Amino acid sequence: MHNLFLSTLPVAALAGNALGTNVSPMMRKGGHQETPAQRAAAAVDNTLFARYTLTVLGGIVFLLVIFRVVIHTVRYIRTLTCLNNDTQRYFRTPNLAYGAVKQHLLYAPLFRRRHLRELHFGWFHLGYVPTRFQSLFLAAVIIMNITLSVTGIEWNGTRAAALSHLRNRTGTLSVINMIPLVVLAGRNNPLISVLSISFDNFNLVHRWFGRIVVLQALAHSLAEVLNVIDQGKWSTMRYLFHNNEMYWTGLVATAAFVAILLVSSSALRHAFYETFLHLHIAIVIISLIFLWKHLENTLPQKYLLVMVLLWAAERFIRLATLIYRSFGRGGTKAELELLPGDACRVTLKIARPWVFRPGQYAFITVPSVGLWTSHPFSIAWSNNNADEKNQDSEKGYQITPEDILSSSLEKTSMSLIIRRRTGFTNKLFEKAERSSSGITTVAALVEGPYGGHASLQSYGTVMIFAGGVGITHQVPFVRDLVAGYASGTLAARKVILVWVIQSPEHLEWIRPWMTTILAMDKRRDILKIQLFVTRPRSTKEIHSPSATVQMFPGKPNVDTLIEMEAENQIGAMGVSVCGTGGLSDDVRAAVRRRQGTRNIDFLEQGFTW
Numbered sequence: 001m002h003n004l005f006l007s008t009l010p011v012a013a014l015a016g017n018a019l020g021t022n023v024s025p026m027m028r029k030g031g032h033q034e035t036p037a038q039r040a041a042a043a044v045d046n047t048l049f050a051r052y053t054l055t056v057l058g059g060i061v062f063l064l065v066i067f068r069v070v071i072h073t074v075r076y077i078r079t080l081t082c083l084n085n086d087t088q089r090y091f092r093t094p095n096l097a098y099g100a101v102k103q104h105l106l107y108a109p110l111f112r113r114r115h116l117r118e119l120h121f122g123w124f125h126l127g128y129v130p131t132r133f134q135s136l137f138l139a140a141v142i143i144m145n146i147t148l149s150v151t152g153i154e155w156n157g158t159r160a161a162a163l164s165h166l167r168n169r170t171g172t173l174s175v176i177n178m179i180p181l182v183v184l185a186g187r188n189n190p191l192i193s194v195l196s197i198s199f200d201n202f203n204l205v206h207r208w209f210g211r212i213v214v215l216q217a218l219a220h221s222l223a224e225v226l227n228v229i230d231q232g233k234w235s236t237m238r239y240l241f242h243n244n245e246m247y248w249t250g251l252v253a254t255a256a257f258v259a260i261l262l263v264s265s266s267a268l269r270h271a272f273y274e275t276f277l278h279l280h281i282a283i284v285i286i287s288l289i290f291l292w293k294h295l296e297n298t299l300p301q302k303y304l305l306v307m308v309l310l311w312a313a314e315r316f317i318r319l320a321t322l323i324y325r326s327f328g329r330g331g332t333k334a335e336l337e338l339l340p341g342d343a344c345r346v347t348l349k350i351a352r353p354w355v356f357r358p359g360q361y362a363f364i365t366v367p368s369v370g371l372w373t374s375h376p377f378s379i380a381w382s383n384n385n386a387d388e389k390n391q392d393s394e395k396g397y398q399i400t401p402e403d404i405l406s407s408s409l410e411k412t413s414m415s416l417i418i419r420r421r422t423g424f425t426n427k428l429f430e431k432a433e434r435s436s437s438g439i440t441t442v443a444a445l446v447e448g449p450y451g452g453h454a455s456l457q458s459y460g461t462v463m464i465f466a467g468g469v470g471i472t473h474q475v476p477f478v479r480d481l482v483a484g485y486a487s488g489t490l491a492a493r494k495v496i497l498v499w500v501i502q503s504p505e506h507l508e509w510i511r512p513w514m515t516t517i518l519a520m521d522k523r524r525d526i527l528k529i530q531l532f533v534t535r536p537r538s539t540k541e542i543h544s545p546s547a548t549v550q551m552f553p554g555k556p557n558v559d560t561l562i563e564m565e566a567e568n569q570i571g572a573m574g575v576s577v578c579g580t581g582g583l584s585d586d587v588r589a590a591v592r593r594r595q596g597t598r599n600i601d602f603l604e605q606g607f608t609w
Helices: 002-019 036-082 096-106 132-150 159-176 178-185 190-195 199-243 245-263 266-271 273-294 299-326 385-394 401-409 424-433 468-487 504-509 511-518 558-567 581-593
Strands: 119-121 124-127 333-339 343-349 360-365 375-378 381-383 413-419 439-443 445-451 461-467 494-501 527-533 549-553 573-578 600-604
Touching: 036 132, 036 159, 036 178, 036 190, 096 132, 124 266, 132 159, 132 199, 159 178, 159 199, 159 299, 178 199, 178 299, 190 199, 199 245, 245 266, 245 273, 266 273, 273 299, 299 445, 333 424, 343 424, 343 504, 375 413, 375 468, 381 468, 413 424, 413 468, 424 439, 461 468, 461 558, 461 581, 468 494, 468 504, 468 511, 468 527, 468 573, 494 504, 494 558, 504 511, 558 573, 558 581, 573 581, 581 600
Parallel strands: 461 494, 461 573, 494 527, 527 549, 573 600
Antiparallel strands: 119 124, 333 343, 333 439, 343 413, 360 375, 360 445, 381 413
């Protein structure tokens, strides 16, 4: 048997390489190999089906782009129309068809109302329930891949031929699916800005594409193993693994894929995130090295090359961004300030800042705390002293040449609030705690900005919900809306901020920024703030400073709050939430319930990585 194998190996391997497929070097059942015509037809099918996969995915993206362009155009026209319209009656009326789509598809969780509230089994984190739209999309992708994996295979022919076709088909599709897999995983994924879809939504799809890639790789390997065992039994299999590079490199690559799948489980990912991240990258690199050798001189190797180039380009952009933002001009510094409630205010003096937009976040690394740990945090506030001096000039104050020079040298500061948890955040808090003054300055690395694609400027009525440290995402929107109202550049006429906190001491987190907002021009005409304290130590802590800033004990009745504002809404209504999973799900349910009777949109920010 071994002599027969050695005599047929060159011809079979050469044919397989020419067609871009892995052809088993063993004699097939009944003593016959696949004919060259059969192998050529199978190779054509594999190539066509690989192109089908990319074409279908490209078509879906195209449809989503059209949808996004329509939505953006409607909001832009609405903003322009409402600039000098204080009633905005026309935009209060909902579109019944679109409202039904939002209620039953876009905003609807898969089952009942649970979406961002985590699923737990004891201490184990089991993940999140996707929305119906996400579920339908994922189901369509899975069904497409199953269909393409088995269509066109001669199941009525010999077992050897069927397994051979299945092996080649699933192997090719596994590699082709790695292209969208790596695109979806990138922080610089261009589809995020084009489609205004958050990174965590793309990351959900990325995880499912990863599972599809692993399952197709397993099917590919299993089909070949069964075929070889059918012909040569286990002794031949052992010989191939020891003497044929294609086999043992494929085995290692498949094993690495399975390891990635296990390490990426929700329970391990959430319990040991930093360990998961480093293992994930290391195993991916290992799998790509061995997969490259496994596919040497085949057509799928070209698909893999495209995937590797995309991955390398995204990593290069991230590295270049980090270097650009963090080095030169004295480097980026982070001032750590202890706050009540196990929190820390981090003020970044960025070497090369950017023009800040609400909703943006950045990845922060503090080398003295952890060089290889990079975590995302919402940017809560941005101060640009140079801009403030320019505003003084517009108001008539005299600006000297010395002021202009000093302004050009000053750095924009960007601030964020970090709540003490485990890992990086705990170490950062402890570092600030060791300072006698509660304030310390450290070197930092910044990668960003990301996000900032959502806008609330086209809504006449805006409700903003925040839970705990989720206020950091919402404060910039409040400032942006109040400033835009004063300058007459947006549609908003009513802004309601609802912040749920455990203790009044948490107000210190954003006190300097809220003081600035409350002093802004025309703030009282547009902004109303409602604070809900869930764990007050006494009733004396609960007091309302004014009619526009009110404090209440306990948790809010989200449905009632939204109904109160919806009854007297001005124009279209936008409802944004950033907080705990339970709060987000309550707000989502309340918005869904009013589709068809109110023109109301739902915007959710959740880091579900």
